Amino acid sequence: MSDTASVMHAHPPVTDWVHDFDHTDPQWTDDPFPIWDQLRAACPVVHTDRFHGCYLPTTYEAVRQIANDTEHFSSRRIIVRDERPELTKNAAPPITSDPPYHKPAKQLLLPPFTPDAMKKLEPRVRAICNELIDEFIADGRCDAAARYTKHVPVRTIAHMLGIPEQDGDLFIKWIHQILELSIKDESQLMPAVQEMSGYFAGHIEARRHNPTDDLISTLMNAKDKDGNPLEDTQVLGSLRLLLIAGIDTTWSAIGASLWHLAKTPSDRARLLAEPELMPTAVEELLRAYSPVTMGREVVKETTVAGCPVKPGNMVLLSFPAANRDPAVFPDADKVVLDRKENRHAAFGLGIHRCVGSNLARMEMTVALEEWLKRIPEFSLDPVGTVTWSQGTVRGPRQLPVLFEKAN
Amino acid sequence: MATKLRIHVDQDKCQGHARCKALAPELFDLDEFGNAHEHGDGIVPAGLEDKAWLAKSNCPEIAIEVTEETA
Numbered sequence: 001m002s003d004t005a006s007v008m009h010a011h012p013p014v015t016d017w018v019h020d021f022d023h024t025d026p027q028w029t030d031d032p033f034p035i036w037d038q039l040r041a042a043c044p045v046v047h048t049d050r051f052h053g054c055y056l057p058t059t060y061e062a063v064r065q066i067a068n069d070t071e072h073f074s075s076r077r078i079i080v081r082d083e084r085p086e087l088t089k090n091a092a093p094p095i096t097s098d099p100p101y102h103k104p105a106k107q108l109l110l111p112p113f114t115p116d117a118m119k120k121l122e123p124r125v126r127a128i129c130n131e132l133i134d135e136f137i138a139d140g141r142c143d144a145a146a147r148y149t150k151h152v153p154v155r156t157i158a159h160m161l162g163i164p165e166q167d168g169d170l171f172i173k174w175i176h177q178i179l180e181l182s183i184k185d186e187s188q189l190m191p192a193v194q195e196m197s198g199y200f201a202g203h204i205e206a207r208r209h210n211p212t213d214d215l216i217s218t219l220m221n222a223k224d225k226d227g228n229p230l231e232d233t234q235v236l237g238s239l240r241l242l243l244i245a246g247i248d249t250t251w252s253a254i255g256a257s258l259w260h261l262a263k264t265p266s267d268r269a270r271l272l273a274e275p276e277l278m279p280t281a282v283e284e285l286l287r288a289y290s291p292v293t294m295g296r297e298v299v300k301e302t303t304v305a306g307c308p309v310k311p312g313n314m315v316l317l318s319f320p321a322a323n324r325d326p327a328v329f330p331d332a333d334k335v336v337l338d339r340k341e342n343r344h345a346a347f348g349l350g351i352h353r354c355v356g357s358n359l360a361r362m363e364m365t366v367a368l369e370e371w372l373k374r375i376p377e378f379s380l381d382p383v384g385t386v387t388w389s390q391g392t393v394r395g396p397r398q399l400p401v402l403f404e405k406a407n
Numbered sequence: 408m409a410t411k412l413r414i415h416v417d418q419d420k421c422q423g424h425a426r427c428k429a430l431a432p433e434l435f436d437l438d439e440f441g442n443a444h445e446h447g448d449g450i451v452p453a454g455l456e457d458k459a460w461l462a463k464s465n466c467p468e469i470a471i472e473v474t475e476e477t478a
Binding site for chain 2 (some may be wrong): 110353
């Protein structure tokens, strides 16, 4: 008998959210907001025995406390799955790193992602958006998730890394395996990680003979604080991170924004009439439909918001739920396009703030601006179905919309 | 008596969200890592006070201090 057969855990439908929550339950995937309100009203930290034990902080302050506490909460495991994969060195630094290893790994990645660097990239992203719209605008309808919101980040990150954007389907497959399928089927994880590593190893080898001006070369040539080149495993781990984190997340954020504008004509009309609202609108859409939920592993006993928290459990660090906390955001359940004060945590809090936050903001802004210029009037297709991704990153994976045909 | 505002970015708290730079570019500079620092001596020029408060109230890390000084 094979000793590698993976055990699939049953996920019975949740009936008691407060004591038995499950972020892979279809109810959570379809509409998590009432669930978070219910849990927040019950307790600032709830627990489930699923996933070998996992806590969920439900308030903004509880999420902030955990995100800022790297002593009791480790990032060595950041995805809440049925099984806990064995720890590997350099899994995906810096997101999987704790102090003191985190800071040097992160500082290598920060300079290419500053706001100024993003300004230089912006014309290329505008061109990508228009190339995509050209392909379907004459049809009067499209699946915006499959034809538009997915490809904007795929092509952009491929451009930055210096890899062919035609390989996008491969990237999407790996990400689906690592972030979604592996939650319930651990046999999906390692093959995808190994395929990604093999893919990048080939691109690294090619650059040894023909150096290029892209992020792969930047990491290959980077030095640690003692002036030594990085270990190969760190280069590969960080490249895997940039590809994984750069696609599903932004795909989801742009998609959720278009979904909101498709079903909310008043907000769409307002953005068209007042385009200067785009900066606050982007922040508000990030708050209201934050795509990313991270994990932590409890490594030392402590308390969070008065609740005892024990080692051996994971934590589902729901930035999306924090961003719906009415104690911090008045009218938290409403989208307010000109919200003035918006301390949202869509890109995380503390040392693990998303490296790509400036990139994501630029891609979202450009993708929404170019869409609204070409397709100002659009609505959800009443005969189509909107579907959402499950688990770690939430966003529309099917988004059928109707609009007037144009050229 | 005239009062003026002074801003300061706590370097232990700033994580480089860059919200302050987007909202009040005159008052903040970013370093090569994208972390924010107050521009110059942190004195807020007349007319930019609202932007200073806006930057403070949008910082996810609560890293920006705004103090009132009496001239």
